[in-house]
Amino acid sequence: MAYGRYALDYSLSTYLCDLTFMQTINSNKKNTLSWLWLMALTVISTFIGLVINNKALFIASVLFIVFLKGQQIIDIFMELAHAPKLWRRLLLGYVTLLPIIIGFIYIL
Amino acid sequence: MSNQLNDSINSNPEFTLVGIKNEQILEKCLPGDLAMWFFILAELTVFAILFIGFAVSEQLNAEMFIEGKAKLHQISGLINTLTLITSSFFVALALNAMHKGDGKKSAKLLVIAKLVASVYIAVKVWEYMSLFDQNIDIETNTFFTLYFMITFFHLMHVLLGMVILIFIAMKAANNEYNASNISGYESGASYWHMVDMLWIILFPLIYVI
Numbered sequence: 001m002a003y004g005r006y007a008l009d010y011s012l013s014t015y016l017c018d019l020t021f022m023q024t025i026n027s028n029k030k031n032t033l034s035w036l037w038l039m040a041l042t043v044i045s046t047f048i049g050l051v052i053n054n055k056a057l058f059i060a061s062v063l064f065i066v067f068l069k070g071q072q073i074i075d076i077f078m079e080l081a082h083a084p085k086l087w088r089r090l091l092l093g094y095v096t097l098l099p100i101i102i103g104f105i106y107i108l
Numbered sequence: 109m110s111n112q113l114n115d116s117i118n119s120n121p122e123f124t125l126v127g128i129k130n131e132q133i134l135e136k137c138l139p140g141d142l143a144m145w146f147f148i149l150a151e152l153t154v155f156a157i158l159f160i161g162f163a164v165s166e167q168l169n170a171e172m173f174i175e176g177k178a179k180l181h182q183i184s185g186l187i188n189t190l191t192l193i194t195s196s197f198f199v200a201l202a203l204n205a206m207h208k209g210d211g212k213k214s215a216k217l218l219v220i221a222k223l224v225a226s227v228y229i230a231v232k233v234w235e236y237m238s239l240f241d242q243n244i245d246i247e248t249n250t251f252f253t254l255y256f257m258i259t260f261f262h263l264m265h266v267l268l269g270m271v272i273l274i275f276i277a278m279k280a281a282n283n284e285y286n287a288s289n290i291s292g293y294e295s296g297a298s299y300w301h302m303v304d305m306l307w308i309i310l311f312p313l314i315y316v317i
Contacts, residue, residue, distance in 0.1 A: 102160065
């Protein structure tokens with residue numbers, strides 16, 4: 001009986017997970033806006049050197065754009081915005097810490 | 109029944125069923141298999157070491173890296189970034205279609221994603237060939253050793269990702285995925301997004317800064 005209740009809870013939670021996931025997270029409009037934002041950021045980061053002459057500011061700007069793009073991919077494309085916090089934080093930590101480390105190497 | 113359930117879930121964050129709150133349900137939603145996420149973390153770690161190694165080498169050989177970067181085709185790097193982002197976008201749309209039970213549409217979107225990604229491969233091969241024509245290869249200097257090593261390693265990940273997407277598209281076309289059996293699809297999609305995310309760091313590091 002106890003096992004049966006566990007199986008029922010599990011299957012319901014899986015079903016509800018999928019149901020809520022589909023309705024609250026997956027949105028073609030959200031994906032499209034994110035895609036446009038990523039494309040715009042890519043073009044900006046490629047040519048930002050033409051308007052920023054200060055090397056440190058240029059590197060910091062490019063690396064900040066890396067963080068912004070990484071956050072979009074993690075939260076929208078990978079759909080981790082509503083994933084267990086540990087996994088979202090691990091991935092966001094990656095796109096935060098790695099640019100900071102690279103920035104320190106280049107700027108200092 | 110299903111619509112009433114949906115309304116209850118969406119209108120009330122405190123909605124509970126079998127003791128599970130709506131917010132708690134959302135918290136639990138890790139797309140794909142847990143094993144795939146550990147694999148993704150391992151891949152990200154390997155690339156982080158390569159990226160940091162590249163940055164440190166650049167500081168130790170500043171002039172060599174400036175000369176090396178000047179020989180790269182920045183626009184091809186830009187095109188590759190745009191193609192990978194667009195490909196990732198179509199994979200996200202394909203997963204949405206699969207969540208809605210439309211396997212055929214999902215498979216078509218995955219084919220578009222692969223076609224866009226094949227532009228990346230064509231551009232990358234062209235880039236390598238144009239460097240070889242200038243007698244530049246992996247042994248030319250430290251910059252090009254790292255350039256070829258990192259970009260080729262990434263290219264291998266793109267090719268593996270494309271193989272995974274082919275399998276997913278075939279299964280999606282046959283409607284082999286459903287609400288309770290979509291983990292494999294989500295794992296493959298997550299892997300593809302990881303490949304995209306790595307290029308987003310690689311591109312500015314090698315081509316822009």
